[in-house]
Amino acid sequence: MNSLAFPFVPLNRTxxxxxxPVPSLPDxxxxxxxxxxxSADHPTWCPGCGDFSVLALYFKxxxxxxxxxxxxxxxxxxxxxxxxxxxxxxxxxxxxHGRALPFASGISLSRPDLHVFVFGGxxxxxxIGGNHFNHTARKNIKLTYVVMDNQVYGLTKNQTSPTSPLxxxxxxxxxxxxxxxxxxxxxxxxxxxxxxxxxxxxSPNHVLEMMEAAMDHDGFSFIECLSECVEFFPGAFDAAIxxxxxxxxxxPPSHDVTDEYAAYRLSDNPWPGxxxxxxxxxxxxxxxxxxKIIADHRAxxxxxxxxxxxxxxxxxxx
Amino acid sequence: MSTTxxxxxxxxxxxxxxxxxxxxxxxxxxxDGIQAIGGFLARLAGRSEQEVMTFMTIPSTISGGPSIFxxxxxxxxxxxxxxxxxxxxxxxxxxxxxxxxxxxxxxVVLYDSDHVKELLPENLSKYRHVGVAISGLTVEAIGxxxxxxxxxxxxLGLLARMFDLSVPKLHKLLEERFTxxxxxxxxxxxxxxNAGYNYTLATAHELFRLKPGENVGHxxxxxxxxxxxxLGLLAxxxxFGAGYPITPWSDIMEMLRRELPKYGGTFVQxxxxxxxxxxAIGASYAGRVAVTGSSGPGIALKxxxxxxxxxxxxxxxxxxxxxxxxxxxxxxxxxxxxxxxxCFGGHGDxxxxxxxxxxxxxxxxxxxxxxxxxxKYSTPVILLTDQGIATxxxxxxxxxxxxxxxxxxxxxxxxADHKPYDLSAADGITxxxxxxxxxxxxxxxxxxxxxxxxxxHPTGSPKLHIAMTSKxxxxxxxxxxxxxxxxxxxxxxxQILLVGWGSAQGPIQEAVKTARAAGEAVSGLHIKYINPLxxxxxxxxxxxxxxxxxxxxxxxxxxxxQLAAVLRARYCNPKIRGINKVDGLTWKIREILDRARxxxx
Numbered sequence: 001m002n003s004l005a006f007p008f009v010p011l012n013r014t015x016x017x018x019x020x021p022v023p024s025l026p027d028x029x030x031x032x033x034x035x036x037x038x039s040a041d042h043p044t045w046c047p048g049c050g051d052f053s054v055l056a057l058y059f060k061x062x063x064x065x066x067x068x069x070x071x072x073x074x075x076x077x078x079x080x081x082x083x084x085x086x087x088x089x090x091x092x093x094x095x096x097h098g099r100a101l102p103f104a105s106g107i108s109l110s111r112p113d114l115h116v117f118v119f120g121g122x123x124x125x126x127x128i129g130g131n132h133f134n135h136t137a138r139k140n141i142k143l144t145y146v147v148m149d150n151q152v153y154g155l156t157k158n159q160t161s162p163t164s165p166l167x168x169x170x171x172x173x174x175x176x177x178x179x180x181x182x183x184x185x186x187x188x189x190x191x192x193x194x195x196x197x198x199x200x201x202x203s204p205n206h207v208l209e210m211m212e213a214a215m216d217h218d219g220f221s222f223i224e225c226l227s228e229c230v231e232f233f234p235g236a237f238d239a240a241i242x243x244x245x246x247x248x249x250x251x252p253p254s255h256d257v258t259d260e261y262a263a264y265r266l267s268d269n270p271w272p273g274x275x276x277x278x279x280x281x282x283x284x285x286x287x288x289x290x291x292k293i294i295a296d297h298r299a300x301x302x303x304x305x306x307x308x309x310x311x312x313x314x315x316x317x318x
Numbered sequence: 319m320s321t322t323x324x325x326x327x328x329x330x331x332x333x334x335x336x337x338x339x340x341x342x343x344x345x346x347x348x349x350d351g352i353q354a355i356g357g358f359l360a361r362l363a364g365r366s367e368q369e370v371m372t373f374m375t376i377p378s379t380i381s382g383g384p385s386i387f388x389x390x391x392x393x394x395x396x397x398x399x400x401x402x403x404x405x406x407x408x409x410x411x412x413x414x415x416x417x418x419x420x421x422x423x424x425x426v427v428l429y430d431s432d433h434v435k436e437l438l439p440e441n442l443s444k445y446r447h448v449g450v451a452i453s454g455l456t457v458e459a460i461g462x463x464x465x466x467x468x469x470x471x472x473x474l475g476l477l478a479r480m481f482d483l484s485v486p487k488l489h490k491l492l493e494e495r496f497t498x499x500x501x502x503x504x505x506x507x508x509x510x511x512n513a514g515y516n517y518t519l520a521t522a523h524e525l526f527r528l529k530p531g532e533n534v535g536h537x538x539x540x541x542x543x544x545x546x547x548x549l550g551l552l553a554x555x556x557x558f559g560a561g562y563p564i565t566p567w568s569d570i571m572e573m574l575r576r577e578l579p580k581y582g583g584t585f586v587q588x589x590x591x592x593x594x595x596x597x598a599i600g601a602s603y604a605g606r607v608a609v610t611g612s613s614g615p616g617i618a619l620k621x622x623x624x625x626x627x628x629x630x631x632x633x634x635x636x637x638x639x640x641x642x643x644x645x646x647x648x649x650x651x652x653x654x655x656x657x658x659x660x661c662f663g664g665h666g667d668x669x670x671x672x673x674x675x676x677x678x679x680x681x682x683x684x685x686x687x688x689x690x691x692x693x694k695y696s697t698p699v700i701l702l703t704d705q706g707i708a709t710x711x712x713x714x715x716x717x718x719x720x721x722x723x724x725x726x727x728x729x730x731x732x733x734a735d736h737k738p739y740d741l742s743a744a745d746g747i748t749x750x751x752x753x754x755x756x757x758x759x760x761x762x763x764x765x766x767x768x769x770x771x772x773x774x775h776p777t778g779s780p781k782l783h784i785a786m787t788s789k790x791x792x793x794x795x796x797x798x799x800x801x802x803x804x805x806x807x808x809x810x811x812x813q814i815l816l817v818g819w820g821s822a823q824g825p826i827q828e829a830v831k832t833a834r835a836a837g838e839a840v841s842g843l844h845i846k847y848i849n850p851l852x853x854x855x856x857x858x859x860x861x862x863x864x865x866x867x868x869x870x871x872x873x874x875x876x877x878x879x880q881l882a883a884v885l886r887a888r889y890c891n892p893k894i895r896g897i898n899k900v901d902g903l904t905w906k907i908r909e910i911l912d913r914a915r916x917x918x919x
Binding site: 017 | 365537553580608687693694725734737742752760766768776
């Protein structure tokens with residue numbers, strides 16, 4: 001029995017659509033993508049939702065930074081904000097609840113040529129996906145993770161979230177939440193994230209600045225973006241919105257972003273806290289350490305075809 | 319104290335008997351290196367063009383505990399590890415007490431007389447006893463350090479003498495095994511071996527010589543099922559995997575972790591089972607079929623993600639090395655009780671492919687098939703193996719790797735337009751394009767777990783849910799029609815058809831041979847493609863009065879094992895009944911035949 005019932009077959013690449021040759025398109029001939037070219041489905045969000053702003057700024061960044069459709073991959077889990085990939089005209093994946101980060105890690109680790117962006121909410125990041133958040137940060141896998149934090153479960157209609165403030169009433173805590181909320185900045189810093197930023201959907205220029213800085217960071221870059229749920233938690237972030245009488249206070253320029261303790265202390269400032277880059281250091285990414293392991297191993301099999309490498313294993317088993 | 323039978327004059331040349339095969343059971347503690355002796359014997363058999371099959375039990379404790387390793391070496395076809403041993407090598411009193419019963423009447427028990435002190439008189443007449451002070455002589459052989467580490471190699475020397483095994487080949491195997499270590503270790507090993515070999519077997523009145531293997535005309539390789547799966551995945555072109563440690567799956571991930579970087583690939587140890595399956599799915603989406611795997615409990619954790627892969631129609635290979643369940647169950651025992659979760663585990667209607675290899679060689683080729691089926695049908699494929707196959711060692715013809723190895727790199731060249739979930743596709747099968755592929759129309763697909771339209775955008779349309787559910791089902795029905803119809807082992811008509819899957823194939827075939835030799839009309843049928851099932855089984859069943867499905871799982875609430883229940887549901891044939899057991903051990907030929915005969919009454 002050494003013939004395969006199902007040998008390798010080349011696959012046709014698309015169903016009934018005829019495969020016509022596509023001329024190459026050098027980057028120099030390409031114009032930055034307009035909002036029209038990168039937007040897909042109309043968002044399903046409620047009017048006034050903070051997430052619209054994040055989406056608009058993602059489009060703006062794609063245009064400004066001349067990212068091409070095929071070079072970005074947008075990944076999300078489950079939740080209101082996680083509908084994101086449907087609204088972006090580019091390769092995208094809408095995965096299961098809480099597991100967007102490992103899915104995106106699989107892409108990032110096998111395809112160094114792509115920018116991987118993950119969008120999600122506070123439930124996805126800190127509740128069902130809490131374990132993945134810690135380990136993706138610790139392993140420093142190269143991707144950008146934007147958590148649109150609204151401090152409530154919106155898609156399932158008003159249950160307590162892991163970032164809901166103490167005392168907040170919801171359908172699952174009619175008398176007010178009694179559980180200490182997660183502090184996303186502290187969580188990220190202590191888990192070993194190498195880029196930790198905070199912004200608010202109501203300050204568009206700052207969102208764009210954070211997204212660009214995160215994208216440029218070589219490693220796991222995490223942004224918490226306050227994004228109001230106008231339906232279930234209206235006014236949650238008024239204290240950070242100047243036109244509502246609040247204060248959008250930037251981190252002072254004197255803050256040393258490589259000082260972990262300073263970043264941690266900054267995270268403890270009273271609500272609504274400050275905005276900007278809390279922490280940013282360079283530490284080898286998992287992508288780089290795996291590439292090094294590969295290079296070291298490949299150096300020992302230079303010039304050999306894959307089957308010849310495998311043959312060495314079989315020779316040892318004779 | 320000598321209670322051994324002294325058969326002849328000390329020093330006399332014992333009689334030499336030619337034997338076609340031998341079953342040797344080595345019983346000791348897990349830290350004594352008895353697996354190593356078994357491994358040497360298996361490898362030697364492979365190099366001598368003999369067939370070999372091993373069976374081992376290991377305690378699920380970290381260190382220590384009774385353990386056995388059984389090797390069956392034969393010049394003809396070896397289909398199982400053997401019901402009864404011809405020789406028992408017992409290192410301790412407990413090894414002697416617990417395993418003497420596995421010896422055939424008249425068989426030889428070779429025991430360490432430093433540890434085995436109590437020999438029952440009734441046993442002395444039933445089995446031939448050969449006592450050797452293995453521990454003491456080992457210490458002597460390596461210079462009296464007071465430690466008996468190496469007594470396994472001493473015992474190997476004894477076995478080499480008793481079975482007239484090739485000393486140069488064993489020397490070479492020992493040298494290979496310890497290459498790269500301190501030269502004194504190699505020398506110690508050789509000293510132990512030679513001491514054992516040269517020990518005057520005054521007490522053995524008979525030596526054995528295995529008939530030479532037929533010249534098969536090709537090289538043989540010797541490995542375990544888990545190794546064969548890992549190597550098969552490499553040959554298939556898999557370059558990314560992710561997993562979480564769990565016995566007995568861990569060997570596969572450890573090997574892939576070591577080997578993949580040589581091919582430019584990566585294996586990631588995920589933070590948990592869910593992360594591992596998710597990383598593998600992400601990598602598959604990124605263009606190249608990836609692998610994850612686990613054993614029972616871990617498979618349960620992966621099933622939500624499996625549902626996504628079924629919905630998004632993402633190629634993926636999941637290895638399930640089954641063990642005794644449910645829950646933590648019997649982690650180092652054999653069981654085939656994950657068929658249900660493999661075929662049906664999950665939420666919603668989530669069709670997937672399930673394959674079960676039957677031998678170590680089959681593990682290698684089935685791993686490649688799993689990858690090819692995942693690609694061709696754009697579907698998750700579960701490869702269902704078990705603890706028995708995973709750890710047993712067999713010899714098989716070396717594959718022609720130049721022919722077998724395949725390139726499954728993604729094609730990222732630009733494409734005019736694309737709809738992954740194209741309902742009008744001629745073959746009805748989804749084709750994904752990997753990120754990085756430019757689509758000239760500017761319309762990009764989204765892969766999703768929501769019910770979707772042809773581009774992957776969400777829909778609540780009942781019409782589309784019906785159409786897409788049917789699309790996901792029909793492609794596997796199409797596969798069912800393409801599957802090879804299994805061949806009956808033995809005549810296609812008779813009294814009893816023994817149906818099995820996975821590691822039951824060997825014991826069933828041997829049971830058929832045994833029954834046929836006794837004049838009974840028994841045949842066998844092995845089902846490798848579990849989900850979907852191949853066509854033509856109904857016609858095969860027609861040729862027999864009884865169809866007994868032999869499975870290592872429980873008879874269930876309604877009296878049928880897991881495959882039996884599927885076959886009954888599929889064919890509504892009352893002839894189909896089950897022969898089941900859950901003792902954590904592989905099938906003995908006698909067990910299968912006794913149960914089949916009783917059931918056929």
